[in-house]
Structure formats: structure tokens, C-alpha cells
Amino acid sequence: MRYKMKLTMREPTTAVGFVVAIIFAYLILLPVLSILLDAVKVQLGDARRIGGEVGDGTLYYLHRTFLSPVAQNFFWGPLKNTLSVALGAILLSFLIGTPLAWLLSRTDMFARRWFATALIVPYMLPSWTFALAWTTLFKNRTVGGQQGWLEAMGMTPPDWMSYGQFPITIILSLHYAPFIILLLGNGLRRLDSQLEDSARILGATRGQIAVQILLPLMRPALFSAALLIFAKCLGDFGVTYVLGLPVQFDVLATSLYRSIGSRQTGVAGVLAGSIMAMGIVALLIDAYVVREARRFVTVGSKGSMDRKSQLKKWRIPATGFAAVIFIISVGLPVLTLTLSTIMFVPAKFTLDNFTLQYWIGTDLETVAMRTGILLAPDMWSAAWNTLRIVGTAAVSAGFLGLLVGYVVVRTPFRPLSTFLRHVTFLPYLVPGIAFAAAYLSLFAVSHGPVPALYGTTAILILALTADQMPYASRAGISAMMQLGKEPEEAAQVAGAGWVRRMRSIVIPIQKRSLVTGVLLPFISGIKGLSLFVMLAVPSTDVLTTYSLRLIDYNYTQAANAVVLIIAAVAYFGTLLAQRLTNTNLAEGLGG
């Protein structure tokens, strides 16, 4: 036993592993536990109402959230809205995504390769970009500020069209349809077309093949996509924030945001716990389905015979369908936002109405924001903050991810490897908004040597790093799996110590995957909203929260311009990542 310990500890791998494990226990496990504890402990300011001291155990918050007269507002109403929006989004994205997945993977539609990338773009852009585009078009007089285009053209859209469930569902389904396209498309591409040929030979029609062969075989992929969309909708904050507020349409994420805003920490804990629980259940079911699906894997297949169906006379209509979806989900929103930033008055298409002043103007007639967005110091400080915060977090996540990968693959101490794998994956199960709430709960006050971090950039960097660990650690583990021990052992025999080996062997070999491990968290961090909206204060504004503030103050053009900048960074960043890694987004899915 002692000999075994000695051998285990001889290499610093395991020691390093323990240090990393402690860091993640602190950065990931502790915040999650903390917010869950908040739910059952008497919070500051509630002591008199509940009776008992601050910190005593209580079921008050559970009761308040689930059973009290206000439970409807806190939990049940938002839950119903969350579920109906998520289900609607799943249904609609299936309707859009299924035919597209088939067209892209199995037919001779025109410009297939181009569409294969173009139709994924909605997922590269932040979801609330679409929400802003929607308000730009459909905003009605229920809310003040600049008019929507339809309103400006004399048509007042009804409330149900402008705000709430209808637009939220549409936007989320357009945003998550790429999930279906990717997952189902991959499934279809990998499917041996001889399975269909065999059925045809035996006399099955296309319809019978679709129902009896394709559908059952694709069921795991479809189910998986549905659960992922569900988990993502659960945590989506921005879309509902923009479109739900005017008609008091709350989902769980916004309800959590409100309860934090109104300092109801206990209720927030319960809500965050509920969101987490649902997210975890959804992803556990997904893991189970994926495992079950493996039972069906055929052995001895020589892989798909990649033969495309010929659409013949349907070729043009099919291409048209894909084009329409692209225009609705990418072209229209981006165009709308762009136009809105160069027009004084909405939807008045005369030459004198166009201007670049919202981008580069000076001495505008507004109260604040007297310069164009590109000249606004606030914008640049937000941009600098973004770069600094997201950049630092992404680089830390990338290196930690590689380190986790190294330890997981190399340590002889199995429990450590298992722990690291799971703890770094945990944030994936926790919607961003709940994770942010967890951070707030832990770091808002000082604990021992750690000062209160609220309002600092440190808390943003820490939270963001932790939040991005699922992607970074997965990238690191898979990269290390592919690197055999031999290069390192050769260096070891040549006399190189551990640090030297890391520096001269491992990191240079893994350079490429390290770049991905940094870039993917960076992109995802740039467009992420829910973490920042909870943790940022005006002095630590990043681009996303800055644009949200601009919306709140009705500087529509400026807000849209900032959103366009974010979208552009996210889009080109993704392209760069794909170019660097020679992948299609399919693998980086989920970010």
C-alpha cells in the first residue's frame, strides 16, 4: 500500500491533479452547493418573518416558492411558460430542421455545401440578437421608445405577435433548429444507405421505408436533439428578457433573475435548484438514450454508401425552402438590425432618413450617448472589458482543460480521474443563469480569506472560466487521449523532468487543440448573456450587458449596433475556429 502510494506520488501528475481538483471543487462544486443551501437556510432580512436566526435551517423558501399564494408568480406560472415555450420550440425546430437535415445530407439540392454552413449560422449568433430584430420589426405601442417598423408603417401588430410566447417560441426554434440539422444530419449521413436499399428491394415504398426503417433508427438522435433543446431553453434568459417583459411573460430564468434583483436569495436558491434539477434530469435521460441506442449499432458495416437521392423537379423548390429558412433565420434579422442602426426613423425608406451618425456621429441630440457608438467611450471600455474578461477566462479554461485532460488520461489514481471528469462537466448541467446565481450566493460576501468579489472583474473571470470548463475539459481529454505516452516517455528517458516535458513536449504537440480549447470558450463567452447579466455592474460592463442597458434606456440604434458587433465577433470567431481545427461545427456542438 505504501509502495503503491509512493509510486502514485512519484510523478507530479497526481499531485497536480489534486491541486486542480481542489480548484474546481471551489470554483464549481462549492457555488452550486452554496445556492442549494441558500434555499433551506434563513436569509438576511427574513429572520423576523420566518422566526429564527440567520443561517438556521428552514423550509420557508420551499414553501414560499412552491405552495404559497405567490408561488404562482414565482414558480408555477414561469414553469408553465418555460415548458410551453420549450415544447413549442422543440416542435417547431423539428418541423424546420428535419427536412433540412434530410435535404443537406441525402439529396442533390443546389448549393448543399454552402447551406450546410449557412443554416448553422443562427446557432453561432446570440439568441437574443433575434429578439432585438423582432422588436425592431414588431414592437407596438404597448412599450415606449422607438417605434417598430410595422407600427411606423401604420400597422399596429397585436400584443401576442409583438411580445411573449409567440415570438419567443419562434426565435428559440430558429436558434436551435441547427441542433436538429446537425444531430439528425450526422445520423443520416452515417446511416448505411444499404439499409434502405434492402427494404426497397423487398418492395417497400419510400413512405414505408421512412416509417419502418429511418424513423426508428433516427429516434435516438431525434430524442437527443429534443432533450438538448429543452435543456438550452431552460437556461435561455435573453430572449425572454427582451420579449417577455412588456407583457409580464416570465420563464424560470427570468423569474430567477427577478428574485435575485429583489434580494429574495432563498427563493432564488429554490428556483436555481429547480432549473438545475430539470437540466440534470434532461441530460441524464439523454445519456441513457444514447447508451440504449448503442445496442442497435450494427457490426461489420462497411459504412455508408453515400448515395444521394435525386430530387429532379423538386430540386428548385427544395433549394428555395432552404433559402427561405436562411433568409428568415439569418438574413432578415441581420438586415433589420443593420438597417435600424442607420435610420433616424424606423421603416422610412427615403434617402434623407439614412445616416451613419449612430455609428460615427458626434454631437447627437440625445440626452446621453451623444456620439455614435464607435466613438462612445463606454462602448470601448465595454469592448475592452469583454476582451479582458472573456479572454482571460478563455485562456485559463483552455489551459486548465488541457491540464485536466492530462491528469484524467495519465494519472494512475482512478478516483481522481473520475472526479475531475465529472466536476468539470457539472456546469453543463447547470443553466448559466443558475450558475451565476450560485456565484452570487457564494462570493457576494467575504468568506475567510476570500474577500467579497461582487462588482469585481475577478468574479466574472472565475465564473466564466468555470462555466466554460465542460467544453475546455472535453477538448483537453480527447486531445490527450489521442496522444500516446511514447513521446513523453522518450523525453523522460532522455532525462527531462515533468515541467520540462509539459513545456517542450506536451504543450507544443497539443498547440492546435489548445487553440481550440481557448477559442471555443471565447466565442461562447462573447455571446453569453446570462452569466454577465447577474454578475456585471456598470463598471464591469461587457458588450452584452452594455447592449442590454442601452435597450433599457431605449437607445435602440446603439443597442442594435453593439449586438451586431457581438454577432460579427461570434460568427467570424467560429469560422476561425473551424478553419484552425478543420472541423465543421458538428463537433463543437453545445457551446
Place this chain on the structure above:
Amino acid sequence: MPTIALSQVRKTYPGSSTDAVRSLDLEIADGEFMCLLGPSGCGKTTTLRMIAGLENLSAGELRIGDRVVDSAVESTFVPPEDRKLGLVFQSYALWPHLTIERNTDFGLRLRKVPKAERIKRTDDVMRALGIEQYRDRYPSQLSGGQQQRVALARMLAVSPGVLLLDEPLSNLDARLRLEMRAELKRIHGKFGTTIVFVTHDQWEAMTLATTIAVMNDGVIQQMGTPDDIYERPANRFVAEFVGSPPINLIEQNAKTPIAAAIDSYLDGRLHDVGAVALTGIRPEAIVLHTDAKDVPQDSFNLRAEIEGVLPTGGSWIVEVRAGGQLLFMTTHVAPTLSAGDDVTMVVEPAAFHLFDTDGQRMLNADKALGRSA
């Protein structure tokens, strides 16, 4: 049972500049066990898929019985589901989500065969192939050989008049392959089906087929019985492709001593048959003699030196160098020779295969050399 006839069939895949199959004429008679043999990419699988209806023709006509099922001229196309054929893939392509039984009775269900009859026919075919004990399992729980049987059962259940097999044995190990070969021959006899079989394995073709069509570059090189193909290869390609170890080929224009020796030997026997560009000798047609006295009078003979003896288990491959060229010969008698020994190699005149400058077999030379047509 119908005859399958392809006439002047051409197939070009979209986006490809070369033809996968060009001007193919092929007739497969009722009850035949036809083998399409050729290297990969020769168009044999494409031909099979066209017969099945999974590919359409670019030109030409395909008939099954007296029905035109695919014709580029008349633009008729009968889809695969209406051709009443069976097709077994190399990868078997079993449906992984259905049990063995459901895989087998899939076609019968589609045809809405009454339940009692469906069960009986499914049972019959599963028993015939020895898979009835796996009926409730899923394909992934079966071994390769068992999966192969299910793939066959699935097609045989609907009693197709024609069974198409696309390299069905190439994923099996050697022993199973032997077993399945016997099985296929039994099925051919028992069910009376016409079988069209695609393979790149000459042994498979030789042992199974009643007729072999050797294909290369999208063209049929030779069609005939296995015996024909081996004994009278129609051209250089067939001669080289069939036979293992491969046929010994001597370029007559290479100015090697062996070429000169063959030239002078044949010269007296051939009259006005044209220029011989290439001579072929099968490895088993070469006999080695250590004593010059034993050499038969009328045969071709040449001094040779042993380069190596390779035992292959029950038979031997002997490498000899004769007249500046390395030749292979095979023997079933344990050779007492070893590398470096001097011998005389002897070849009967009828064992020479002669090819002209186009690589075509010189048929008139066969007669002159006393080779039966």
C-alpha cells in the same frame, strides 16, 4: 423464372468523366449461377445495382423476362420494389432495430401475406438457414456468419426469382467462407433461384459459378464456364487476373534468352498465325527435370536454376530462373531440390497461351499447338 438480359448498357455517374460500365452485353439464363468477377472499380457492383434497380442506366436496355425494366431510349424504369428480386449486401445491411424474425418476415409483411402463411414461410426459411434459435435476438448480438444467414433468409423469404449477391462472403473469415460457399451452392440447388454473384475473389467464382463474366474497366473481358476462363483466357487481362500464383508471362519482344528459345520452338509449329507478342505458361504446366535424359522429345525445354522453394502446405511454389526471367511453378510432390540446383524446365506445347499485339488470345494458334478448343 426469367432471363435477365442487358444490351449495350452504359452507366456514367453524375459528375464523373469516365463510364463505370460501357457497352455491356450480358445474358443470364434461368437457373444460372452467374459470377461477375473483377478487380475493385471494374463496374461489377454497378452492374448488379443496375439489375436491382438501385441505379438507372445511362444508355442501353435491361430486360427481366420479356419485360423491359429499364431503358434509356424508351425511358421506362421499373423501380426496385417492383422487380421482385433479392439482394444481399457485403455488409449485410440488417436492420439493427428489428429482431431476426422481424428482419426475415419484413418482405412478407409488406406483401400482406396472410399471417398463418407468413409464419410458416418465415419458419421454413429460418430453419433452412439454421437461424431459428436466434429469432428474438437483434442483429448486433449475432456473429458475422449468422448475420450473413439472416441477410440471405430475409431475401429468400419472399422467394425471389433472382437473387443478387454483392460480395456476400468477403466479410467472413476463411472457414466460415468455405461453409457459406457450400451453403450458397445448396440454396441454389434447393430453391432453384437464378443467382448473380459479384466478387473479386477468383476462388469464390471458380468454386461456385456455372458461368463467370470477367470484368475490367467497365467492360466484360470474357464470359464462360470456370474451366473456359482458366484454360482459355481470352486476353492478357483475364490470363493475369485468374490463377494463383499468377500465370507466367513472357514478352516475346523483350529479347531475353527465354523469349528467343520460345520463339524458335514455336516457329516450326505455327504457320501463318501472325506475330506472337506474349506467351503465357500456367505454373502447374511447368515440369522440372534434373536429368536431361528424362526430357520428352517434343516438348519445349530450357536450362533453369532453382531460386527458392516455398512450401504452402501440401503443395509447393518453386521459383526458377530460366533464360533471364523468373518463373513460378507449382507442384504437389515434395521437391527434393533446393536453391542453386540446375534443372531443365519442360513445357508441353499445348500448355502455351499465345497472345497477339493487342493482348488478344490467338485462337488459331491453339489448334496448331494441339490445344482443344
